[in-house]
Amino acid sequence: MTPMIDIVFQLLIFFLVTAQMAEQTRSKLNLPQERGEDATEREQAGLTVNVLADGRIVVNDAEVPLEALDALVDEAIKVAGGADRLKPLVRADRDCDAARLNEVFQRLASRGLSAIRLATERGR
């Protein structure tokens, strides 16, 4: 019985940790219900900006003011090795005012980014 109990406890810990990590990396959002594109290129890891329905901006599970995005984007560009190699993922709530999304996009464009990814939910 001892090894089985060992494994059961280890699995229990594993599930608890992974469940918590999944919660942290993805904010709860109602994404736009669109099919999206057929992804042929490999997904890049990089900056993920969450825009909540009330306009709040969340990056890495922390709420940040719009002005703070510049520093985060600059850091991500540095890590990616150039603005042309960074394609940030913007996860915006479908009920959020596009004016807020535009503010975020203008910030990203002002740092030299020319392409973004807008997250959608496969609902159609």
Next chain:
Amino acid sequence: MRFNRRGGPDRKPELNLASMIDATFLLLSFFIFTTGQGQNESKLSPNLRAERGTDAKDDLEPQVLEVLRVDGKPVFRLGSSDIASREQLLAALEALPQEKGLFVRVYGGVEVGSAATAIQCARDAGFETVTYVPAK
């Protein structure tokens, strides 16, 4: 792992694999489940371009789809015509020359969902180059 040494010192130890197989199958089912959850999310990848003032004369006849709110409802404006439904928008975009690309200018007041619909319809209509222009 517990080795069974019953039967004298000359006998080879047996390895009980049952619990390891149990754990492996459980992990397998967990990964299958979590992978299925993650696939629910997809992406649209438009280009991004900040709106410039009057110096935007370098684009020859850009095709612009505007997303704005008129009389409290989201409207897709293509040239002089206002389109309200997704099906009509798709049909109108399919009639345009796709090689020129499309600029999607989104105004404040509409929901993000409408902006995503415009980009999705442009992609579905066959536009390879779709550029999001955030309206000031």
